[in-house]
Each structure stands twice: as structure tokens, then as C-alpha cells.
Amino acid sequence: MAGPRAETLLWIAQRASAAVLALCVLVHLATMIYAVQGGLTAAEILDRTRGSFGWLAFYSLFVAAAAVHAPIGLRTVLGEWFGWRGRTRDAALALFAVVLAAMGMRAVFAVFA
Amino acid sequence: MNATLRVSVWRGGADGAFRDYDVPRRASQTVLDVVTYIQRALDPTLAYRFACRVGMCGSCAMTVNGAPRWTCRTHVDRVAAGGRLRIAPLANLPVIRDLVCDMREFFDKWARAGGRFHPRATRRDDFARVPPASEARKLADAGIECIGCGVCYAACDVVARVPGYLGPAALNRAWTLVQDERDAAGITRLRAVAGEAGCHACHTHMSCTERCPKHLAPTAAIAGLKRAVAAAALRGEL
Numbered sequence: 263m264a265g266p267r268a269e270t271l272l273w274i275a276q277r278a279s280a281a282v283l284a285l286c287v288l289v290h291l292a293t294m295i296y297a298v299q300g301g302l303t304a305a306e307i308l309d310r311t312r313g314s315f316g317w318l319a320f321y322s323l324f325v326a327a328a329a330v331h332a333p334i335g336l337r338t339v340l341g342e343w344f345g346w347r348g349r350t351r352d353a354a355l356a357l358f359a360v361v362l363a364a365m366g367m368r369a370v371f372a373v374f375a
Numbered sequence: 376m377n378a379t380l381r382v383s384v385w386r387g388g389a390d391g392a393f394r395d396y397d398v399p400r401r402a403s404q405t406v407l408d409v410v411t412y413i414q415r416a417l418d419p420t421l422a423y424r425f426a427c428r429v430g431m432c433g434s435c436a437m438t439v440n441g442a443p444r445w446t447c448r449t450h451v452d453r454v455a456a457g458g459r460l461r462i463a464p465l466a467n468l469p470v471i472r473d474l475v476c477d478m479r480e481f482f483d484k485w486a487r488a489g490g491r492f493h494p495r496a497t498r499r500d501d502f503a504r505v506p507p508a509s510e511a512r513k514l515a516d517a518g519i520e521c522i523g524c525g526v527c528y529a530a531c532d533v534v535a536r537v538p539g540y541l542g543p544a545a546l547n548r549a550w551t552l553v554q555d556e557r558d559a560a561g562i563t564r565l566r567a568v569a570g571e572a573g574c575h576a577c578h579t580h581m582s583c584t585e586r587c588p589k590h591l592a593p594t595a596a597i598a599g600l601k602r603a604v605a606a607a608a609l610r611g612e613l
Contacts, residue, residue: 266565266570269571273575274605338576341537
């Protein structure tokens, strides 16, 4: 178990990332609803995202928020349900955060470049 | 009203079992009256706790038909569906015998949560004058009537899941002291209540608030602690 300061900062990070995610999910869903109006094609999506620094910034933020939010929530689940606490859990979840961020950014760059 | 109540009472320790008793129904009968009748008229070996009988001492809490309640102020009319009662010791605490559970862990957690008052002043100082209308005083007032009955602790899902979790009563007590301007424990107490065993473990299920016989809101106290701890962490004080 981390110290009170680290635990509290994790809690703040999870709440803050949740606020970012709430906004990102709304924008994402609204864009999806808007984008499928005239049928959905890969070409149309790529046309919107390729070379767009705005969408690059938006989806990078989305990925970062998810990579922060999910591992902290999972940390609680692992502690409560399986009694897995301590450094090994935190190391595994840090790795999970890196994997989430890497996979997310790979997808973001795939539609940007 | 049925003339007789069928009452199943937990007998023995953790590996005990329910035993059935027939208890005469009376007007305005409380669950504690029922237990007392069994002990006095049917089976003197039944162990249970009570003291004040008027909802002040917090010693008679038990699990009544599945929910934790203070038995001295719980009327049979309100809880005995179909003339049946099932009375067990409080959940989330080790059973000593019959309806008596070991409250040590519950109160040790009050101490661990910084539940002791640490005075700022000495006996040579004048009385502290705390304005009744001040925000801090109102927040402390909202949680200060806790009688330490353990009902919230028995109702809490997180206590059941996380053995070290301080629980709603201890955290509520800590919150009233955080709001007490005469208290000097400050950051020490906030450190004690932060983290996976403290306020951050609360899932806001609100079972404590729903069950509290004094109608306190430990959930609100815990949310207050989360805010106070977060503010201290952001100021770099934690």
C-alpha cells in the first residue's frame, strides 16, 4: 500500500481523468453520430483525421485520460477482490498503463499520419 | 396482530446456528423486549448486550431480519413480516457468543482514524468560543451525535470486503474533529484517514447513511474527508 500522499494523488488523478473522459466521450459520441449521417466509410474518417492536429490533440488527450483512469480503478478492484496490494500490483498496473497508452497512441497515429 | 411471534435467534459462536423461540406479542413491543423476554423467560443462557434502552448508549445493535438495527428503538410492528423475526449478531465483527460480538476492532479503528481530541489550548486558557453559525461548527454538528452502535460498520460493503478499512463511524468521528477548531491534530489526522484503508476506499454505496439510527450521514463526512485530504495533498502538506 502506498503512503497517504501517493494514495491521495492517485485518487485525484482518477477523479480528474474521469472529468476529462466524460468530456471526451461526449465529443467522441457526438462526432460519431454526426459522421455516420451520410453512411460510414474509412475514407471519410481518414479524410477528417489525417493531418488534423486538432483531432490528434483531442484523441491524444482521450488516450492519456484512459491510460491514467483505468489502471487506478483496476488497482482498487485487484485490492478489494483479490487482496493483491503492494509493489507488485503497482508495477503491473504501471505496465498496464504504458500498454494502454501505447496501443491508444498507435491507433491515434494510424488515423493521423 | 398474531398472539405469538416466531423468533429465530443466533446461538453460539461463528459456527453456531439459529434456534427458534415463541414469544408472546405485546403492544409497542421492541426487538430488545423480545430478546429480553427470551433471556428471562425461555432461555437464561442467551447472551446479548444492552444498557440504556432509550437509544443513547449504542450497545444493543443486532441484525434484525437481515438488516443492522438498534433493537431498543426498533418496534416489532415495523420489522416482523408475517410474525417472524430473525435476530443475529452484527455483521463484519467477530461473534463472541449468541448476539454479542467483539467490538474491539471497531473501536480500535476510531483510534487509528485519529478519533481522539487533541486540544490546542491548555487548562489555563480561556474557553474556546465557537460560533454556532460557523460553517465548521455546522458540519461538526451534523455528525457529532454518533452513539457508536456499529450499525453503519455492519451495513458497510467495503468493511466486509477490505478488512483494514476504518469504516463509516471512525471516519465520521475524524471528520467532526477535522471541523473542530479547538483541535490541533490537523495533518496527522488527515494522513491517518487517507488511502486504501481510509476515506478513499469508500464506494459511496450509502448503506451507512441509510442504516444509521441517528440519521447521520457518514457518507457525507467521508466525502468531506476526501476533499480535505485532496486539498492538503495539493498544498503539499500531506
